[in-house]
Amino acid sequence: ETPEWVTDGSADKVAAAVLDWALRNNATLYCHWFQPLGSSGLRHGMTGQVQNSMFEFDKQGLPKWSFTASNLLKGETDGSSFLHGKMRATHSAGAYAVLDPTSPIFLRGDTVFIPSCLVSYNGDPLDEKTPLLRAADALSREGKRLLKHLGYEVSGVHANIGLEQELFFVPREAYNRRLDLQMTGRTVLGRDAPRGQELCDHYMAPPSLSSPALSCMQDVQNQAFKLGIPLRTRHREVAPNQYELASLYGTMTTQIDQNLMVMQICEEVAVQHGLAALLQEKPFQGVNGSGKHNNWSIATSDGTNLLNVKQLQATTGTGEIFPVIMAAIVKAVFQHGDLLRLAIACPGNDFRLGACEAPPALVTTHLGDDMTSFLEGYINGSSEPYTAQTKQLDLGVSVLA
Known part of the structure; x- marks a missing residue:
């Protein structure tokens, strides 16, 4: 440190x-x-x-x-x-x-x-990493300064992320016949596939033991684990031959480095199984492209999650810090949305817009009704702590709680 x-x-x-x-x-x-x-x-x-x-x-x-x-x-x-x-x-x-x-x-x-x-x-x-570490320094420096003004002294503040890697596994023999796929990562010429994802039959369907994709993902997980990278989740994605691998969350720089290595392992192991791993955002027209969801949070160096209301209040003994953190995040997104989009969505992402795929060309903080009501109440002088509202659903089945 x-x-x-x-x-x-x-x-x-x-x-x-x-x-x-x-x-x-x-x-x-x-x-x-x-x-x-x-x-x-x-x-x-x-x-x-x-x-x-x-x-x-x-x-x-x-x-x-x-x-x-x-x-x-x-x-x-x-x-x-x-x-x-x-x-x-x-x-x-x-x-x-x-x-x-x-x-x-x-x-x-x-x-x-x-x-x-x-x-x-x-x-x-x-x-790419030097600017990232500069941003990490700025977050820690200004985060410590803000928390000190709020009566909470910490030695550092950092970002935690969890990355979800989507990709396609396609037969390598077919991949080798497509120069456009090899050179650009996308199909540039040709017709749409006669059948796509219209029946929603691929998403989270059981991985087939007869498919090389499952054995490929198993090998990827094994190789990653030997490097200290625990890939916790694997499943079929929406488009045919599309899959997802997700690791346990961790500190920002570690997660990014591990994701880079996971992508390299996917490309190398796929060859051994007669497959090609396609990591480009939109390899095929007419079906979903691949994203990399980034589940983000910020925490102190002692492990207190600044977005976990109960944990933060138990550590600090006050409910005054959480709404200030939320206000800072909302203002940052509002004030620097253009820079966020520039960093997040490269031009290739534009091919994914629409339908049930990538988000539109807007960067927003949708807080939900509970959080919005809490912040509005805090602005108006309420001292009530934030509590996520829950309700009991009647599923019509006695054995399901």
């Missing part, structure tokens, strides 16, 4: 532990793993890396395995061939991959993966 660990000797201990862990698992390489700008839908895995061996010779010329704090904290590479928006001068083409301590190191195959940021020679971000 603090940068002092880099210089107080802790980094050396971490590097030594990583080396011991790697060698015990027959891993002899490491890489700084980053997400270059503009890589979505273009490069395999949407990430970049250079895999380096831990083998070297000591001063006496004897072979040894070595992984130091310097190796852990930073890697240097050529930044000239990444998208940079003219932030990199020709005479300073170097780039640095810097360890992101908010996301855990993991091991895959013979390589240790070190989640990292990629910056230019002058410190300009060449990746």
Whole structure:
């Protein structure tokens, strides 16, 4: 949580532990793993890396395995061939991959993966993660400041997310015949399928034991679990051959890194089952496209969910904090809806609009009747705590409560 660990000797201990862990698992390489700008839908895995061996010779010329704090904290590479928006001068083409301590190191195959940021020679971000961490810093800094004014002192505030990954698994033999699918991720030519999702027969239907899609998802879950990624949910989605995998929620940076790896695993494992994994938003016209629902919340560093009314009130002893948090969120969405949409919905998402698919080109905070009534009452001076209203449904069946 603090940068002092880099210089107080802790980094050396971490590097030594990583080396011991790697060698015990027959891993002899490491890489700084980053997400270059503009890589979505273009490069395999949407990430970049250079895999380096831990083998070297000591001063006496004897072979040894070595992984130091310097190796852990930073890697240097050529930044000239990444998208940079003219932030990199020709005479300073170097780039640095810097360890992101908010996301855990993991091991895959013979390589240790070190989640990292990629910056230019002058410190300009060449990746997607550096701006994300800047936003995380701003959230923590201003969140602490706000809560302190409300009488609740915390050491930090962070975002938790849970990502739901939708995708298509299609026969690879058919995929190999479609150059448009291979090059763009979408079918550009041809007719609509003679049968789509009109009968609603695919959504949450039982995965067939005779289908390679089920065995593929099982392998994806097994490989992900070995990397410390618990994929909790799998099911059929609305469109034919469309599926969803969802992981347990967690901190923002960890969840994003894990989702990147899950998508890469899906693409690789699908090949082994004679399938192709399609991750583009709208591969086929006339049926649903694939989304990535982002279930978002904010919490303090001690684990208090700021959107959980009962937990927040039990921790702080006051009901004054929750409505202020809600007001800040509503104002942020109202004031910065254009930036939110820019960050959330890329142009490919426009193909998904309408029907029961993606939301329209509006970013809103639909609070529901209970929350709206509570906030209106609070504005008018009410001190009643927020309580989600429930009602008993009569299903006409005695054994169903």
